[in-house]
Every structure is written in structure tokens, then in C-alpha cells.
Amino acid sequence: xxxxxxxxxxxxxxxxxxxxxxxxxxxxxxxxxxxxxxxxxxxxxxxxxxxxxxxxxxxxxxxxxxxxxxxxxxxxxxxxxxxxxxxxxxxxxxxxxxxxxxxxxxxxxxxxxxxxxxxxxxxxxxxxxxxxxxxx
Amino acid sequence: xxxxxxxxxxxxxxxxxxxxxxxxxxxxxxxxxxxxxxxxxxxxxxxxxxxxxxxxxxxxxxxxxxxxxxxxxxxxxxxxxxxxxxxxxxxxxxxxxxxxxxxxxxxxxxxxxxxxxxxxxxxxxxxxxxxxxxxx
Amino acid sequence: xxxxxxxxxxxxxxxxxxxxxxxxxxxxxxxxxxxxxxxxxxxxxxxxxxxxxxxxxxxxxxxxxxxxxxxxxxxxxxxxxxxxxxxxxxxxxxxxxxxxxxxxxxxxxxxxxxxxxxxxxxxxxxxxxxxxxxxx
Amino acid sequence: xxxxxxxxxxxxxxxxxxxxxxxxxxxxxxxxxxxxxxxxxxxxxxxxxxxxxxxxxxxxxxxxxxxxxxxxxxxxxxxxxxxxxxxxxxxxxxxxxxxxxxxxxxxxxxxxxxxxxxxxxxxxxxxxxxxxxxxx
Numbered sequence: 084x085x086x087x088x089x090x091x092x093x094x095x096x097x098x099x100x101x102x103x104x105x106x107x108x109x110x111x112x113x114x115x116x117x118x119x120x121x122x123x124x125x126x127x128x129x130x131x132x133x134x135x136x137x138x139x140x141x142x143x144x145x146x147x148x149x150x151x152x153x154x155x156x157x158x159x160x161x162x163x164x165x166x167x168x169x170x171x172x173x174x175x176x177x178x179x180x181x182x183x184x185x186x187x188x189x190x191x192x193x194x195x196x197x198x199x200x201x202x203x204x205x206x207x208x209x210x211x212x213x214x215x216x217x218x219x
Numbered sequence: 220x221x222x223x224x225x226x227x228x229x230x231x232x233x234x235x236x237x238x239x240x241x242x243x244x245x246x247x248x249x250x251x252x253x254x255x256x257x258x259x260x261x262x263x264x265x266x267x268x269x270x271x272x273x274x275x276x277x278x279x280x281x282x283x284x285x286x287x288x289x290x291x292x293x294x295x296x297x298x299x300x301x302x303x304x305x306x307x308x309x310x311x312x313x314x315x316x317x318x319x320x321x322x323x324x325x326x327x328x329x330x331x332x333x334x335x336x337x338x339x340x341x342x343x344x345x346x347x348x349x350x351x352x353x354x355x
Numbered sequence: 356x357x358x359x360x361x362x363x364x365x366x367x368x369x370x371x372x373x374x375x376x377x378x379x380x381x382x383x384x385x386x387x388x389x390x391x392x393x394x395x396x397x398x399x400x401x402x403x404x405x406x407x408x409x410x411x412x413x414x415x416x417x418x419x420x421x422x423x424x425x426x427x428x429x430x431x432x433x434x435x436x437x438x439x440x441x442x443x444x445x446x447x448x449x450x451x452x453x454x455x456x457x458x459x460x461x462x463x464x465x466x467x468x469x470x471x472x473x474x475x476x477x478x479x480x481x482x483x484x485x486x487x488x489x490x491x
Numbered sequence: 492x493x494x495x496x497x498x499x500x501x502x503x504x505x506x507x508x509x510x511x512x513x514x515x516x517x518x519x520x521x522x523x524x525x526x527x528x529x530x531x532x533x534x535x536x537x538x539x540x541x542x543x544x545x546x547x548x549x550x551x552x553x554x555x556x557x558x559x560x561x562x563x564x565x566x567x568x569x570x571x572x573x574x575x576x577x578x579x580x581x582x583x584x585x586x587x588x589x590x591x592x593x594x595x596x597x598x599x600x601x602x603x604x605x606x607x608x609x610x611x612x613x614x615x616x617x618x619x620x621x622x623x624x625x626x627x
Binding site: 336 | 357358362366385393420434475
Binding site for chain 3: 548549554557561565568570576579580583586
């Protein structure tokens with residue numbers, strides 16, 4: 084993915100943001116959005132016995148996919164930068180990733196897709212927290 | 220828009236959330252996402268002299284459209300409800316709406332699309348704040 | 356929703372597009388995206404016996420919500436207008452709305468949310484088809 | 492990105508779809524959505540003289556980001572699979588990627604972000620066309 088190429092070729096000053104943390108966070112948000120969309124769908128394909136236990140997991144996945152996608156978009160824009168917006172969006176994203184990781188984590192031993200998705204949510208939560216911290 | 224019909228036909232308990240405030244907030248988020256997408260595009264069609272002054276406005280519009288759309292989606296889901304996520308998403312949405320209203324407001328006397336969009340952003344900010352308060 | 360105000364305040368020529376059909380289609384796409392997001396979630400809240408029968412319905416709802424949202428965004432932009440893109444996006448949207456209406460329609464007698472959503476999908480399909488026809 | 496892990500861990504049959512082409516296409520759509528969001532913003536940061544020439548490029552970028560994101564989501568779902576929807580969404584995506592690649596390509600010699608983005612759009616167009624062909 085050319086995330087770092089796009090950040091590097093930005094024609095104006097990026098300010099004091101940590102570029103490596105920014106690139107990492109955009110990449111993790113995109114990966115997490117995809118994992119969550121796919122995990123929600125994989126949950127839907129589980130057996131009639133399993134499916135009712137996965138309601139909350141599917142809903143968490145759908146919320147997490149939406150918030151991660153929007154976070155990746157907000158982070159990909161630097162013109163007219165507003166640190167308050169970035170910070171609040173990142174905090175909401177870290178919260179929804181943690182919640183989804185916890186929920187998927189409860190099904191990780193039974194469903195491989197939940198295990199992979201929980202790990203991706205943890206990586207995304209961490210990347211959001213690292214970037215928030217670097218914003219000062 | 221059948222937002223209230225969909226809320227009314229939800230097959231489980233919605234908990235203590237204020238239904239009217241919920242319906243209102245979803246409707247305002249959708250209207251705001253559309254206004255901001257359209258305002259960004261209308262700004263792009265302004266004259267060569269005007270366009271450079273609208274950079275920050277376009278970027279605010281794009282961020283606001285994304286956050287409002289995601290907020291409408293999160294609010295439209297009630298299964299496995301997590302008040303922390305709803306609260307943080309609503310707060311981020313109120314912040315981005317206020318910022319976009321301020322920015323569009325600066326161009327409202329010159330550009331009708333900025334005037335209409337600023338008013339919509341104010342309505343959406345208010346609806347988010349009202350719903351956050353009702354969450355307790 | 357200020358969709359018509361935003362279309363009216365666009366600072367350049369909209370070309371030969373039918374403005375009423377455009378406004379109507381944007382409004383129906385937004386309403387349909389919301390109905391489908393809410394219907395997917397309402398399906399998730401149905402009983403353990405019902406839930407397994409609603410797998411395909413939930414998936415159709417999620418696809419339809421995504422395609423309708425993107426269609427509303429593409430239709431809200433007029434700068435650098437490309438009729439081929441508009442036409443193909445509208446055709447994909449009409450197809451996914453028809454498919455989702457058919458699927459929700461099969462559960463309409465049992466689930467009020469599916470009935471409301473199926474009707475909204477039909478309105479959106481019709482609005483997309485009307486707008487495609489008006490593009491010539 | 493764990494796209495291939497998520498595809499591999501899907502608990503049901505994926506049918507006759509080419510898994511490698513599917514994974515590739517999802518990855519290219521996500522990368523393209525990000526490149527286009529970032530390129531639109533980078534264009535907004537160009538000089539007052541350059542900016543008016545980039546109107547159509549910004550709009551193409553925004554359309555392409557939205558369509559690629561929705562395509563990645565539709566492709567990430569397999570439950571209740573409908574080949575007609577997949578095919579029409581992929582065709583719309585290939586069209587919007589080609590159009591955006593052409594537009595960005597015209598600015599590639601002047602703006603590095605347009606060069607990187609044009610190449611990404613070409614890769615995504617190709618991945619969509621390959622997957623459409625494999626659908627039969």
C-alpha cells in the first residue's frame with residue numbers, strides 16, 4: 084500500500100505529527116476495517132447453534148469497521164488540520180477497537196476469524212493510542 | 220425518511236435511550252453528511268479567485284461528511300449496545316460539526332451553499348449534544 | 356433535509372440532468388442506506404429460531420447500505436461530472452436495491468422492519484432507474 | 492494486512508471464486524481508496540495557481556475513494572453471495588478507477604502525489620477486471 088508514498092509526497096508541511104506513527108495508524112485502520120467487515124460476515128456463516136451467540140460480535144464488528152474507515156480518511160487529510168478533531172476521532176477509534184477486540188477475543192478459541200480479527204483490533208487500538216500520544 | 224418507522228419496529232428493548240432524540244440525531248447526521256459532501260463540491264466549483272480561500276472549508280466538509288455518516292450508522296444499531304462507544308462517537312461528531320459550521324459560517328455571506336451547510340452543521344451539533352445528554 | 360437547497364445553490368451549471376430526479380434519488384439513497392443498516396441490526400435481534408433464516412437478509416442489507424451511501428455521495432458531486440460513472444453507479448445501486456427488496460420482502464409478513472425496509476428499497480430502486488433514464 | 496487470513500478462515504464454502512484474485516482485489520481497493528483520499532487533500536494544498544487546474548482531479552479522487560471502499564466491503568462478504576451485484580459493483584469500480592487514473596495521470600509529471608495515485612488506480616482497475624473475468 085502506498086500510504087507512506089502519499090504521506091511523503093504531500094506538498095505542504097505536515098506540522099509536528101509523527102509521520103511513522105501516522106502511516107502506521109492509517110494502515111492499521113484500513114486493515115481493521117476490512118477484518119471487521121469480513122469477521123461480521125464470517126460470523127453470519129457459522130452454524131445455527133453458534134450464530135445466536137455471535138450477535139454482539141457482529142454488531143461490534145460493524146461499528147468498528149465504520150469508525151476505522153472514517154478514522155483512516157480523517158488521518159489521510161492534512162489541509163486545514165484540526166488537532167481536536169483528530170484527537171477525538173482517534174479516541175473513539177481506540178475505544179471501539181478495544182471493545183471489538185474484547186468481544187472477538189471471547190470467541191477466538193472457537194472461531195479462527197474472530198482470533199485474527201481480535202489481534203487486528205488490538206494492533207489498531209495500539210496504533211491509535213500511539214498516535215494520540217504523539218499529538219501532545 | 221422511515222427512520223422513526225425503523226426505530227419503532229426494532230424487535231427488542233431499546234433501553235433507556237430517548238427515542239425522539241435518537242431519531243432526530245440520525246436524521247440530522249444523514250442530512251449533514253449530504254450537505255457537507257455537496258458543499259465541498261460546490262466550493263470546488265467557485266471561481267479561481269475564491270477557490271484558494273476555500274481549502275480549509277472543503278477539508279472540514281469532507282471530515283464532517285465522514286464522521287456524520289459513521290455516527291448515523293452507529294446510532295442505527297442497538298444490538299450489543301455499548302454506551303461508551305455511542306458517547307465518544309457523538310462527541311467527536313459534535314466537535315467536527317461545530318468546527319465545520321464555524322468554517323462554513325465564515326463564507327456564508329458570500330456563498331449560499333456555505334450558509335445552508337453551516338446551518339445544517341449547527342442543527343447536527345445540537346442533535347448530537349442533546350442525545351449525549353440524554354444518555355446520562 | 357436541505358438536499359434541494361444544496362442542489363439549488365450549486366454555483367455552476369448542472370448540465371442537462373433532471374434536478375428533481377437528482378434530488379429525489381439522493382434522498383432515497385440516504386433513506387435506504389439508513390433503513391438497511393437498521394434492518395440488518397433488527398434482524399440480529401430476532402429470536403434464536405428466526406436468526407438463521409435471516410443470514411442472507413442481513414448480508415443484503417449491509418451491501419445495500421454501502422452501495423446506497425456511495426451512490427448518494429457520487430450524486431452529490433457535480434464538478435468534473437462523468438456521465439459514465441454516474442450511470443454505472445446508479446445501475447449497481449438499482450440492482451442491489453432490487454435484490455435487497457426481494458430478500459426483505461420474503462420476511463415482510465413476519466418482521467415489520469423487513470416490510471418497511473423492502474418498501475424503502477423499492478422506492479430507491481425506482482428513483483435510481485428514473486434518474487438513469489433521464490441521463491439519456 | 493490480514494485479508495488473506497480472513498478469506499482463509501471463512502467458515503463456509505466460497506464457491507468458485509478465485510481466492511487469490513479476490514484477496515488481491517480487496518487489497519487494491521483499500522489501497523486505492525486511501526491514495527485517492529490523500530491525493531484529493533494533497534491537491535487542495537497545491538499553490539493558488541495550480542489549484543484551479545486540479546478541480547476535476549479532486550472530484551475524481553473523491554468518487555474513486557467512495558466506490559473503492561464500498562467495493563472492498565462488498566467483496567469482503569460471502570454470505571448470501573449474489574454474483575450480479577459483485578459484477579456490477581466491480582464494473583463500476585473499474586470504470587471510476589480508469590477515469591481517476593486518466594485524470595491523475597495528466598498531472599503526474601507535476602505532482603508526485605498524482606503520479607503515485609494514478610499508478611494505484613491502474614493497479615486497482617486491473618485487479619477489478621481480473622476478478623470480473625474470473626467470475627465467468
